[in-house]
Amino acid sequence: MLEQLLPAISGIGSSTPVQGDTSVRSRVAVAETSDDFGNMLARMASDTFDTLKAAEATSVAGITDKASVQQVVESVMAAEQSLQTALAVRDKVVSAYLEISRMTI
Numbered sequence: 001m002l003e004q005l006l007p008a009i010s011g012i013g014s015s016t017p018v019q020g021d022t023s024v025r026s027r028v029a030v031a032e033t034s035d036d037f038g039n040m041l042a043r044m045a046s047d048t049f050d051t052l053k054a055a056e057a058t059s060v061a062g063i064t065d066k067a068s069v070q071q072v073v074e075s076v077m078a079a080e081q082s083l084q085t086a087l088a089v090r091d092k093v094v095s096a097y098l099e100i101s102r103m104t105i
Helices: 002-011 022-033 037-063 069-101
Strands: none
Touching: 037 069
């Protein structure tokens, strides 16, 4: 029994998971990919900006006949979806802030 626990114990806290132990591997993967809420919002805003910029470039390429109509429509729809998602998140954040500001201390 002790021989089975030693590899798991020695793998705790290290950045390399114990081979064959999927629970340790999944915890390490979650810890490496999880950021704080501010970083997540910044990354989402950056991704939305990049999507909007790409849609604008594709639209200009479509006007100059360098991109097909399908490519223009797909990029514009992706930009619209990204923008709607960003607006929904913004609305939820503002709503949460207002709810917190109404709380009595």
